[in-house]
Amino acid sequence: MNATISNRGGRLATLAVGTILFAAAGCGGSDDDESTAASEPTTAETASTDGEALAAAVDEYAAYVRREAAALTDSTAEFVAAVDAGEVERAKEIYPSARVHFERIEPVASAFGDLDPDIDGRAGDIPPDEWGGYHRIEKALWVHGSTKGLEPITAELVDDVGNLDAVANREEFEAPDIAQGSVDLLGEVSASKITGEEERYSHTDLWDFEANVQGAEAGFDALKPTLERADPKLVAEIEKQFEAMYDLLDGYRRGDGFVLYDTLTPKDTRELARQVDALAESLSRVPSLVG
Amino acid sequence: MTNEPKGKPDGRGLTRRGLIKTAGAAGAGLGLGAGGFALGSASAAESDDGTGTVPFRGERQAGVVTAAQDRLHFAAFDVTTTSRAELVELLRAWTAAAARMTEGELAGPRNDEPLLPPEDTGEALGLLPSRLTITFGFGPTLFESAGAGRPTRGAGADRFGLSRLRPPALRELPPLPAEAIEPARSGGDLCVQACADDPQVAFHAVRNLARIGRGKVVLRWSQLGFGRTSTTTRAQATPRNLMGLKDGTNNIRAEDAEALDEHVWAGAEAPAWLRGGTYLVARRIRMLIEVWDRATLSDQELTIGRAKYSGAPLTGSDEFDQPNLAARGADGPVIPRDAHVRLAAPQLNAGTRILRRGYSFTDGFDEVTGQLDAGLFFISFQRDPARFEAIQRNLGRDALNEYVKHTSSAVFAIPPGTREGTYIGQALLEA
Ligand code: HEM
Numbered sequence: 001m002n003a004t005i006s007n008r009g010g011r012l013a014t015l016a017v018g019t020i021l022f023a024a025a026g027c028g029g030s031d032d033d034e035s036t037a038a039s040e041p042t043t044a045e046t047a048s049t050d051g052e053a054l055a056a057a058v059d060e061y062a063a064y065v066r067r068e069a070a071a072l073t074d075s076t077a078e079f080v081a082a083v084d085a086g087e088v089e090r091a092k093e094i095y096p097s098a099r100v101h102f103e104r105i106e107p108v109a110s111a112f113g114d115l116d117p118d119i120d121g122r123a124g125d126i127p128p129d130e131w132g133g134y135h136r137i138e139k140a141l142w143v144h145g146s147t148k149g150l151e152p153i154t155a156e157l158v159d160d161v162g163n164l165d166a167v168a169n170r171e172e173f174e175a176p177d178i179a180q181g182s183v184d185l186l187g188e189v190s191a192s193k194i195t196g197e198e199e200r201y202s203h204t205d206l207w208d209f210e211a212n213v214q215g216a217e218a219g220f221d222a223l224k225p226t227l228e229r230a231d232p233k234l235v236a237e238i239e240k241q242f243e244a245m246y247d248l249l250d251g252y253r254r255g256d257g258f259v260l261y262d263t264l265t266p267k268d269t270r271e272l273a274r275q276v277d278a279l280a281e282s283l284s285r286v287p288s289l290v291g
Numbered sequence: 292m293t294n295e296p297k298g299k300p301d302g303r304g305l306t307r308r309g310l311i312k313t314a315g316a317a318g319a320g321l322g323l324g325a326g327g328f329a330l331g332s333a334s335a336a337e338s339d340d341g342t343g344t345v346p347f348r349g350e351r352q353a354g355v356v357t358a359a360q361d362r363l364h365f366a367a368f369d370v371t372t373t374s375r376a377e378l379v380e381l382l383r384a385w386t387a388a389a390a391r392m393t394e395g396e397l398a399g400p401r402n403d404e405p406l407l408p409p410e411d412t413g414e415a416l417g418l419l420p421s422r423l424t425i426t427f428g429f430g431p432t433l434f435e436s437a438g439a440g441r442p443t444r445g446a447g448a449d450r451f452g453l454s455r456l457r458p459p460a461l462r463e464l465p466p467l468p469a470e471a472i473e474p475a476r477s478g479g480d481l482c483v484q485a486c487a488d489d490p491q492v493a494f495h496a497v498r499n500l501a502r503i504g505r506g507k508v509v510l511r512w513s514q515l516g517f518g519r520t521s522t523t524t525r526a527q528a529t530p531r532n533l534m535g536l537k538d539g540t541n542n543i544r545a546e547d548a549e550a551l552d553e554h555v556w557a558g559a560e561a562p563a564w565l566r567g568g569t570y571l572v573a574r575r576i577r578m579l580i581e582v583w584d585r586a587t588l589s590d591q592e593l594t595i596g597r598a599k600y601s602g603a604p605l606t607g608s609d610e611f612d613q614p615n616l617a618a619r620g621a622d623g624p625v626i627p628r629d630a631h632v633r634l635a636a637p638q639l640n641a642g643t644r645i646l647r648r649g650y651s652f653t654d655g656f657d658e659v660t661g662q663l664d665a666g667l668f669f670i671s672f673q674r675d676p677a678r679f680e681a682i683q684r685n686l687g688r689d690a691l692n693e694y695v696k697h698t699s700s701a702v703f704a705i706p707p708g709t710r711e712g713t714y715i716g717q718a719l720l721e722a
Pocket of ligand 1: 532534536537538539540541542574576578595597614631632635636637644645666667669679682683686695
């Protein structure tokens with residue numbers, strides 16, 4: 001199957017792009033869940049031709065996706081264990097950081113059937129009797145303060161996350177999809193994080209927000225060597241915008257995480273939203289440069 | 292009939308149309324004479340020089356199959372009076388004023404009393420009729436004790452004694468996908484849809500009806516629409532919505548009599564007072580246009596299932612080619628599984644079609660996001676609101692949902708039209 005990390009399964013394959021495949025088994029992913037692609041020197045940076053650079057970018061991004069999927073499997077197991085044990089407070093504590101691994105690679109889930117709505121669906125978007133996943137548990141924890149009756153939901157969640165991990169290890173990516181996935185991640189921020197709708201019970205939206213930005217950055221970093229050749233000015237612009245984005249987010253950090261979203265004023269959210277728009281606008285130029 | 296020139300409609304000779312009265316009449320050959328019914332309002336004068344009028348009176352209300360005008364002012368009202376007699380009085384007064392205004396007249400006879408406010412607010416003086424239509428509707432809460440979420444105003448369980456006449460189909464929509472409904476922009480006991488080719492003419496109509504209603508009704512919410520997003524007759528060119536997409540291509544048209552009977556006009560299933568009428572569903576759909584604007588061309592086209600520039604389905608080359616939902620490419624269906632036109636298509640909705648008649652809106656600026664607060668004020672007409680509901684449920688998987696959010700919801704029963712001497716909803720109130 002010709003997979004894509006954009007949220008339109010198979011769609012971008014209709015574009016005339018050089019298909020760059022990677023051998024899924026070949027790249028050893030680390031389990032270090034804190035690493036983002038930005039932190040290490042990469043094979044992509046040393047590649048000499050565009051074709052090699054793109055192939056290296058695809059490898060690098062695929063490894064990132066596998067790392068995050070593996071980390072999500074672990075963090076979800078920990079979260080589910082707390083929920084199943086009825087430890088409401090502990091589950092609430094783990095909840096936001098368990099989810100960041102999903103938020104970083106959400107476009108991968110969106111590309112495959114119902115993985116995204118099953119894991120991350122929000123009340124109202126899904127018929128009540130089919131609603132499961134993280135947000136269903138979020139509501140139970142924050143609104144009802146109880147984990148009663150959640151066993152089928154937690155079991156499903158573990159299954160779905162396992163499926164996402166399988167997808168991450170099996171599927172092949174294409175460079176334009178990676179670029180589009182980065183833009184889509186910021187679209188997620190604009191659509192549901194900025195408004196506080198994503199984490200409407202826990203108000204932990206800023207964790208998701210940052211994770212989406214990190215996921216977008218991982219895609220960009222993988223493609224950077226190619227982009228440097230095609231449009232160095234654009235690379236500089238995007239880097240500047242990422243920096244401004246993180247600077248803004250830094251203002252809301254508390255301890256290991258963030259302040260709760262309902263403490264932000266409209267002026268705060270406006271500022272964040274506009275920075276997302278500025279960043280995403282420059283990133284939206286990337287797909288055509290790597291296709 | 293009613294778009295024929297009147298001698299001295301207000302007894303003073305002052306009309307909005309003034310000098311152009313004769314010109315307006317020239318395109319109005321469809322009148323059937325006083326007391327008769329005009330044959331559906333779609334065929335009314337469609338002049339684009341502003342002189343055209345659309346008959347208010349007729350078997351059906353105008354503003355449904357009428358060739359979609361360029362501008363909209365939609366208003367929902369709550370009834371504050373608890374007196375049925377006053378409600379009747381209001382509907383009589385609204386009917387009379389609407390009949391006048393749609394002809395390009397003032398809302399009421401001119402007065403020259405220095406110590407009285409003018410009968411008409413005046414901002415449409417000198418403006419052309421602009422094909423104004425005014426369409427009235429009754430919300431579910433009119434049939435209840437008091438509107439949902441509002442304090443009871445001393446009325447009994449059934450304030451106007453109408454509950455036995457309430458069609459079961461007339462109810463607020465349940466929670467649906469892709470929405471974050473703001474109650475303050477939703478619902479309402481009565482609605483007024485004013486459409487015209489001149490925005491001030493549409494505004495004037497709502498303003499004067501609100502004024503006539505003071506003391507009996509209060510405005511609950513209102514929405515301006517600045518550009519049509521549909522076509523409702525064969526002759527009209529397809530406009531574009533704010534996503535830059537041709538919208539209305541596969542709509543039901545005034546000429547599709549069979550489709551209208553099957554999908555739009557309420558039939559024997561409806562109570563007698565509503566038969567021949569329809570139901571209006573209104574949804575304020577906010578577009579996340581900043582997000583849309585950075586989606587690639589290919590992504591935009593795959594989201595909707597049609598080509599951006601030509602409007603042709605991805606399986607065809609002409610705008611009016613029918614989408615081929617079965618066509619497959621190397622990677623699956625050519626029109627993707629989550630494309631809007633696939634999920635909205637009759638083939639995926641048990642054959643259901645609806646008549647869309649929405650408008651682009653902007654309400655300025657969203658203070659939470661700093662983004663343009665703009666989108667599509669979606670209006671559809673169907674013989675049962677459950678049909679809209681079913682399609683919207685199917686759109687739960689719509690790729691478009693990444694870019695849109697429904698922020699209001701309202702449902703109104705649109706009774707059939709009036710003839711000279713009758714008032715809107717008379718069959719309901721005198722049943
Ligand atoms: C902002 C939101 C929306 C946008 C931008 C939009 C846009 C479009 C466009 C561009 C088309 C293709 C051209 C055409 O046939 O008119 C279309 C078709 C259609 N849309 Fe929408 N639409 C929106 C919301 C809705 C909603 C809420 C419904 C109903 C629940 C709906 C029902 C339909 C139907 C029935 C068709 C015709 C499908 C066919 O038979 O081919 N749309 N829409």
